[in-house]
Amino acid sequence: MRAVRLVQIGKPLQSIEIPIPEIGPSDVLIRVAAAGICHSDAHYRGGISEIDHLPLTLGHEIAGRVEGVGRDVTRLSAGDRVCVHYLVHCGSCEFCVRGLEQFCRRGQMIGKHRDGGYAEFIKVPGANAFPLPDEISFEAGAIMMCSSATALHALNKARFKAGESIAIFGFGGLGFSALQLGRAFDCGDIYVVEINPAKLASAASMGALAIDARSADPVEQIKNATAGKGVDVALELIGSAKTMRQAVLCLGALGRAALVGLTAESMSIHPYTELINKEAEIISVSDHLATELPALIEFARSGKLRFPPETLRVVDLDSSQINTALDAVQDSIDHVRTVIVPSK
Ligand SMILES: [Zn+2]
Numbered sequence: 001m002r003a004v005r006l007v008q009i010g011k012p013l014q015s016i017e018i019p020i021p022e023i024g025p026s027d028v029l030i031r032v033a034a035a036g037i038c039h040s041d042a043h044y045r046g047g048i049s050e051i052d053h054l055p056l057t058l059g060h061e062i063a064g065r066v067e068g069v070g071r072d073v074t075r076l077s078a079g080d081r082v083c084v085h086y087l088v089h090c091g092s093c094e095f096c097v098r099g100l101e102q103f104c105r106r107g108q109m110i111g112k113h114r115d116g117g118y119a120e121f122i123k124v125p126g127a128n129a130f131p132l133p134d135e136i137s138f139e140a141g142a143i144m145m146c147s148s149a150t151a152l153h154a155l156n157k158a159r160f161k162a163g164e165s166i167a168i169f170g171f172g173g174l175g176f177s178a179l180q181l182g183r184a185f186d187c188g189d190i191y192v193v194e195i196n197p198a199k200l201a202s203a204a205s206m207g208a209l210a211i212d213a214r215s216a217d218p219v220e221q222i223k224n225a226t227a228g229k230g231v232d233v234a235l236e237l238i239g240s241a242k243t244m245r246q247a248v249l250c251l252g253a254l255g256r257a258a259l260v261g262l263t264a265e266s267m268s269i270h271p272y273t274e275l276i277n278k279e280a281e282i283i284s285v286s287d288h289l290a291t292e293l294p295a296l297i298e299f300a301r302s303g304k305l306r307f308p309p310e311t312l313r314v315v316d317l318d319s320s321q322i323n324t325a326l327d328a329v330q331d332s333i334d335h336v337r338t339v340i341v342p343s344k
């Protein structure tokens with residue numbers, strides 16, 4: 001089969017012919033119909049994030065059709081449409097038995113610790129393949145398993161409830177999904193804080209109150225818009241100490257700030273006036289859980305979570321097209337996601 005693989009850190013991915021993986025009793029073999037090209041793939045290629053071994057087939061956002069199943073897999077059969085949960089876990093450790101597989105000590109991420117979806121076929125444990133309803137395209141099924149799943153996890157970790165107001169800091173892929181999921185949960189007012197005019201316009205067109213952080217302090221703007229009350233939930237999706245602090249400061253009484261963006265910077269908080277006084281909480285968010293995916297898939301099936309065609313760009317399973325897309329993913333300013341759709 002064809003696979004596009006990382007052979008050397010810092011070098012372009014290469015198209016290589018490798019054998020179709022052999023499945024074990026609990027595995028399924030999937031013919032890849034769509035594989036999303038993610039920011040983190042560019043980090044693996046560039047050596048910014050470490051991978052497990054070389055050569056490695058990248059790609060953790062995957063949807064396709066089941067080609068074959070191991071003898072212990074009863075839930076799925078050949079021809080089924082599926083999307084893939086990228087965290088492979090042991091299922092028996094102290095964390096896995098509590099449904100917290102993101103902390104599994106033997107956990108492996110597809111496309112980082114084991115071969116991913118930039119290929120014609122992929123082998124995954126049957127437990128990692130989730131049925132993909134006909135209403136959801138393979139392309140949407142692939143990309144929602146990363147940023148949308150994490151946006152949902154952030155709302156869940158923040159204990160977000162219907163009617164609550166929300167401030168979203170950063171309107172990239174995560175924010176795009178978080179806004180739609182907030183609305184799917186019947187949220188109150190949604191504020192989107194951005195500096196990019198196109199993103200602000202896009203957020204406004206999707207029903208958010210756009211807060212232009214270039215024009216004035218976003219915390220002041222949110223306080224003014226809420227008659228001084230602040231918001232119930234703030235999601236920080238950028239990864240900057242400045243916006244993390246703003247996410248905390250825009251909270252009202254009993255508000256929760258969920259930090260999703262990554263940074264090594266320090267953040268300062270005045271505990272008494274900025275947290276304790278209003279019993280506000282800072283909550284950290286990492287990845288997502290298998291148990292959250294059925295709800296995510298249902299939001300997409302019912303059209304509450306959408307990826308319109310203009311937000312998707314398709315490339316072939318071709319190393320030069322994929323390398324060009326990885327070059328571009330770093331400085332993307334829109335919501336357009338690139339998805340690999342292997343030609344027949
Ligand atoms: Zn991803």
Ligand SMILES: [Zn+2]
Pocket residue numbers: 089090091092093094095096101103104105106107
């Ligand atoms: Zn485990």
